[in-house]
Amino acid sequence: MRRAVIEAEDLVYVYHPGTPFEVRALDGVNLRVMEGEVLAVVGASGSGKSTLVQHFNGTLLPSSGRVRVLGVDTRQKGAPARLWREVGLVFQQPEHQLFEETVLEDVAFGPKNLGLAPQKARERALWALEAVGLDPGEVAGLSPYSLSGGWRRLAAIAGVLALKPKVLVLDEPAAGLDPAGKRRIYRLLARLRREHGTAVVLVTHDLEGVLGLAGRVAVMARGRVTAWGEPGEVLSRAGELEAAGLEVPLTVRLLNRLVAAGVPVKAGALTVGEAVRQIAGAFGLEGGRG
C-alpha cells in the first residue's frame, strides 16, 4: 500500500495573531500527499494555497493542528533542518532568487550547503541541469541573468532538484511562461515522478494545464479544502469550482450552454478535442462521436 508522505490534520494557521491584522489563512485543512503521486492544489488568489505548502518543509509551523512529513511532526525539535533536505520547495518566480555568478555555481549551492564535497556538489548540479532538460555544456558557465525567463525558471528548479528531495513542492511553477515553456515544466514534473518516484505537489491556477499530469486535485477556498478528486471529475463540477472562485473550463461552459439549447451533446468535455468530437457528432459531421 502507498504511504502518505505528507499529512495535514486540522491544520490552522493564523498570520499575526492578536493584532488588528490577524488573518486566519488556514482554517482546518485535512490533506494527504501519497508517495509517488502528483497532487495539484488549486484555488483563487488568497485561498491559502501558498500558506499551506509552506508548512510542508517547515517554513511555517501550524498555529494548531498537525503536519507530518515522512512520518515526522514538523514541530518536533530539529525537524525543520531535516525537512529542508527532504522537501524541495520551489517558490513563485524562483528565477528571482538566482544569485551566483554562473548557472552551475547557483545549482550547486544547495548541495554544497548540505555538506557535499565541491566535486560531488558539482556532479549533483550537472545531473540536476540535465534532469530539467538544460544542456550543461551550453548553460553551466553562463550568468543566470543571461538566460531567457523560461530557462532561468528551469535553472531555479534544478537548484532545488539538486538536493534530491523526496517530495517536490512547486508554487505556480508555470505562471508567466509561454505555452512552450509551460509544457516543458509539466513534462519535466511528469518525468520526475515516473523516473525517480518523486512525489510532486503543484500549486496552480492552471487547471486545464495539469489535466494530464496530476493524479488528484484538491480545491481550496477560504483556508479549507472544499473539493478533491480526479482532475476530470473535479473540473466538470462547475458549481463547486465557481464557489471556490475558479473558472470553469471553456469547453465545459460551452457544452453546458449547448445542452441548455437542446443540442444533443454530453456535458463535461475537458479538452478542445473532446468538445469538437461532441459537437461534430451532434451535427452529424465526420470525425464526430459515432
Next chain:
Amino acid sequence: MGGRGALIRAEGLVYVYGRGRPDERRALDGVDLEVSAGEFLALVGPNGSGKSTLVRHFNALLTPAAGRVTVAGLDTSCPHNVPEIRRLVGMVFQNPENQIVGSLVEEDVAFGPENLGLMPGEVKDRVDRALAVTGLSALKDRPPHLLSGGQKQLLAIAGALAVRPSVLVLDEPLSMLDAVKKREILNFLRALNQEEGVTVVMTTHSMEEAAAAGRVAVMAGGRVVLEGAPAEVFAKEGVLEELGLELPAAAKIARALSRRGLPLSPGITGEDDLAGELEGLWRLWRGAARH
C-alpha cells in the same frame, strides 16, 4: 495635442543587453510600432521575444541603442522629457513585489497621487476609486506583505491607476492571477479604455487575453512580425504555431469544426460568438431535418 494621433511611436528601435560583453544580446532588432491615443493594444510573443524590453522604452526606463521612441512627441532619450513622460505613462510590472512602497495598502496607492502634489481630498478620491475598481477596498488597512500574490498584483495596478496616466502599460499583469481575477481585470481594463479613454498597452503570452484587445502586435526575435485586429492575427494560425503561441480555445474549436464542414464565420475568437453561432446553426439544422 488631442486627436487620435500616435501617442507612442517607436522607429527602428534597437536595444542590446550587456553591450560589449561576451554574452551580449540584441533584444530589440528594429521595432517600428505606433500606439494610437485611445486604443487597447496587446503585445504578444514567446519568452525572450522582446515584449518587456519594448514596453520599458515607453516610459523611458530604457532608452534606444539605435532608433527613436517618442511619447506625445517627446523624445525619451532627452533626460529633461523624462518626468513628463513618466506622468503620461503608468507602468505595472509582472512582479508586484518590487513596486510596493507603502506600509499599508491605502498608503501604497496614495504614494503616486501624493507625489503629484494633489490636494488631500483629491488624493483620497483617487485612492478610493482605484481600490474599489481593483476590489481591494476591504483590505485598505492591511500591510501589503500580508496580501496574496494575486492581491499584490492588483495593488500594483491600483497604484498606477491612482496617478490617472494617459497610457497604462502593463507587463504580464495577469500571469499570477486566477482565472476569475484575470477576467475581472481584463473587463476592468476594457472599461477603463472604452469609458475613460485611457490608452492601454498590455504584454501577454496568452492569446486568450490578447483577444480582449482592439489590436494585437505579435513579437518574435526582437521584431514585430504580425499586427492587426485579434481575428486577423488569429487567422495566421501557421505563423502563431511556429512561434509556439496557442489560439484561444474558442477559436481552436471554431476552426476544427469549420474544417469538418460546419459553416461558422471565420473571425470567431470568443466563447459568446461561438456559442451563439452554434445555437443558431442548431435551430436551422433541426428545422431542415424536420422537412
